[in-house]
Amino acid sequence: MVDAENDLSVRKQCELVRVSRSGYYYQTKKESGQDSLLMNEIQDIWLDKPYYGYRRITCQLLEDGHQVNRKRVYRLMRSMNLKAIYPKPRLSTANKKHYKFPYLLEGMKIERPNQVWMTDITYIPMPRGFVYLVALIDVHSRYLVAWELSNSLDADFCLVMLKKAVLHQKPEILNSDQGSQFTSNDWIKAVENAGIKISMDGKGRCLDNVYIERFWRALKYEDMYVNPPQNMNEARQTITRYIEFYNNERFHQSLKYKVPAELYFQSKRKRLMDTVDNSGELSTVSISQEQ
16 A cells, blocks of 8 residues: 555655554564464463463463563463453343342242242353353252353343243242343343242342352353353354253262252152262262163
């Protein structure tokens, strides 16, 4: 666009095409060979510990013998679009105009499927941004009843999930936080029309929704951080595969080594446990499904 060999001066050419002379003279700095090697090290550390930010990664690099400072690590991580993975703030910001429902689970003994469901929203990180995941879990069995993905935080994808779930079963109580998605008029109307009682966490009481929070941790640490999806389609496939495993194969120590589907559908299983050591790990387990 700007040719230094042209009869017109560079200044005049820049004026004509409306670019600054500094922009014309700027040369993109290529990463040095040392930077490339260091970026590989940073990537390895981040994949192993995705919750590390540039400060902790700098400490790890120094521990491994690299001569590096935090500014350089920060610059390289920024160029690689790498950030520490942690729950982003305000995923479920409350709307002050919306009515809040009381928490109904205080002291309640949850002893059967579909007595209480819990729902929550989390985010799934990807190389370019992230998507949002909402899910419903049955508290008694830890069975994931339904879920849905979205690239925005409006209430629509929550409603899609709820409609899919109540086609087959519905709980007596549905607990959520006080986020705007779950206090919106459309969500409240859909839940109440299904004949479900609404329960909401107290403000700042994340442990009120602890069972869905534990599922988020399992999903991310056992699958998402090990095999990070590259796009929304891959995220959907990965989540589908993991939830199938979580519901039907993953043993839960808190469920006496049963799987969620076994409790949710109250299927009969014949189970032989030879020993359970002091740490709670099974030494030998033999399982057969009775039809």
